[in-house]
Amino acid sequence: MNILFVNGSPRGRFSVTLQTCLYLEKRFPRHSFSYLNAAAGLDAFEKDMAPAAEAMGKAELVIFAYPVYSFLVPSQLHRFLELLKESGIPLRDKYVTQLSTSKHFFDVTAHRFLEENFHDLGMRVIHGLSADMEDLLEKRGRREAERFLEYAVFCAENGVFEEAPSVPAEPAKPYVSCLEGCKKEEGFDVVIVADLRTGDESLRALIKDFGAAFPYCTRFVNLADFSFRGGCLGCLSCATSGKCVYRDGFDALLRDEIQTADAIVYAFTLRDHSMGARFKMYDDRQFCNGHRTVAEGKPFAYLINGDMSREDNLKTVLEARASVGHSFLAGFASDADSLRALSLRLSWALEHGYNPPRSFWGVGGMKIFRDLVWLMRGMMREDHLYYRAHGLYDFPQRRWPRMLGLSALGVLLRSRRLKRVIGDKMNEGMLAPYKKVLEKL
């Protein structure tokens, strides 16, 4: 089979993910493999997609091989997808799958994002492989990679693929400004960070009406006007210094103009099941903050020009980001009613310092970060100091009295007779500390 690996790592030939592709090439000499350097070689594809068209045309199975970056794919691969869609290269009914490496932090949303886009292109989707970045170093990981390729080839040879959504999403109606302005108060610094491009009147109207409905003054930062030197290169230089190798002023924009705000409102036009490649560049470049939850406690909100009703994966990404960062998400707004509700929620959260606890996404995500930072603390210096100072190294659990108490209870419960004697007392025992809280009132 002619198999094409689309290398979606900004690290190009130094990519960890690529090593699994090279391994599979060696292990399966009966197939013919080729490579497309989609992320690191993006500049060339910006000018000419013909080499991509030729490579895709020859392939019987396309495998997108990439690192998970900030819940999705690297901005460079995101941009390549945009180019692929714009190019009109015929991909209908072509078999496609994916191979990612990561620390499994929101690998699921990255995979779903790509599958949604593959379906848009009419491709035949085979579920991919999400490997840990070190899996190839272990026998189990190598075996899993081999089985994955065999599985993908089997599916392609036997016409087995995932069903596409039955009804493709309708283009959303443009938003037209309709809200009256209200009296503005001082007191909070709220920044709107947008990717507002020339001609995007619908998003402009949404931002204008949010400004009208919201009771506090707002500032505006337009990412469309910022001259990014490029997407995150994955060089990890910032891990030790906290500074990005690019000298385009992004660190200053982020730290002095955005992170200083009391609340952040993001505004974008829905593109390709996400916020678009430019916003993704903004997200990836925040890697200069490492794994530190620097915006903790600041409420967030999203103004989204587009129909979010079918974008469950994107909703998960945005909700999970707020949960991991431990910030209240005041909602998504795409029309006048939701704008009003979002504005009320956000102002209330600011006025009352509202910040509910992290959900499963946040609690689970932070445990992955904790283990990663602990292991790499020699290199991820800034992260390590932050995790130590903020008590984020919550292991091993040294709650000795509680553990001893529960061990004693375990011994008692192993005896049927004692279990009967304890009976309802167990429920009472469990509730005793809570009752103390209530009694203190």
Ligand SMILES: Cc1cc2nc3c(=O)[nH]c(=O)nc-3n(C[C@H](O)[C@H](O)[C@H](O)COP(=O)(O)O)c2cc1C
């Ligand atoms: C900017 C950036 C963002 C990342 N985001 C995630 C993430 O959201 N989830 C995760 O599990 N790993 C994340 N990682 C780790 C990479 O996915 C992982 O190191 C990967 O194996 C790198 O592969 P590559 O060498 O092929 O680029 C991120 C790394 C970088 C540099």
